[in-house]
């Protein structure tokens with residue numbers, strides 16, 4: 384992949400700084416490994432409430448047979464984030480809750496499916512920030528069993544003190560959330576509404592910061608990754624990483640996403656748009672082009688939240704061979720895609736591939752019957 388062919392610089396002006404000549408203070412990470420890194424993004428213009436302990440570890444997968452094609456698989460442990468059971472949404476929530484607090488909000492409302500990890504982590508972040516939280520959850524996944532409806536994330540939402548609105552699968556959750564917000568505003572409350580998956584451009588900044596974190600760690604560990612493999616649900620993680628890499632002058636095609644929600648075409652369009660909206664927050668002179676967003680649809684199966692045999696195999700293998708827990712909706716399907724791509728030779732022998740472990744463990748309890 385040749386650098387700098389993946390995007391064009393728009394409205395080029397001699398005063399526009401490039402990533403080469405930026406010298407911005409390192410504000411997001413403080414470890415010596417990071418301060419020595421040339422990979423920095425200045426996101427200090429955006430309010431941020433720290434919810435992570437620091438960089439999450441990158442570890443070699445403790446299971447040499449995983450590749451069986453001579454591929455070196457590494458895992459980035461975004462599941463090892465402490466608050467509310469952890470998971471990838473905490474990176475977005477650092478900026479979302481930061482913005483909510485900066486706006487003086489006293490209440491946060493978000494939307495999702497019944498077993499949304501994002502909803503659970505929003506409830507946790509809100510609890511910790513002293514904000515009230517309401518969750519508008521739809522029965523978008525065709526499941527009526529008690530485990531799906533009552534266990535896993537939904538149990539935790541309740542313990543975390545959130546008020547849950549239970550809507551049918553066909554409902555427009557965001558419209559409901561907006562009208563509920565208006566109702567609360569009428570009562571004098573200051574409400575912050577956060578979209579599906581926390582994937583507003585501001586939320587996506589969390590994964591732009593993660594792109595810099597990954598490059599800094601790879602630099603410090605002397606590693607070069609040929610691919611970073613992720614699930615794509617609401618697309619915010621993928622979009623944020625793509626924006627972060629582009630802002631660092633690195634080809635966003637480094638990221639290979641397995642869609643678990645939309646078909647490839649829709650996921651591509653939505654992710655590209657979000658990536659450019661996010662990039663505009665970092666450097667308005669940059670844009671990402673369509674080919675920079677790489678999405679694979681082979682693991683989607685019958686749709687969002689519906690188990691596949693490949694997902695079951697991936698979750699079982701990762702647990703029984705490496706002691707690591709994937710989730711049934713996102714990371715299980717994405718890791719199934721990685722295994723398939725190793726077996727088919729899409730990832731070549733000797734390559735280093737980084738898989739982002741995104742959390743979602745509570746989902747396993749809602750999907751007991753799937754295993």
Ligand SMILES: *Cc1c(COP(=O)(O)O)cnc(C)c1O
Pocket residue numbers: 470471472500501580582614615616617618619620621710713714741742743
């Ligand atoms: C939300 C989520 C994802 C996908 O992230 P998006 O930004 O929505 O694409 C992946 N894994 C887990 C466990 C999640 O909860």
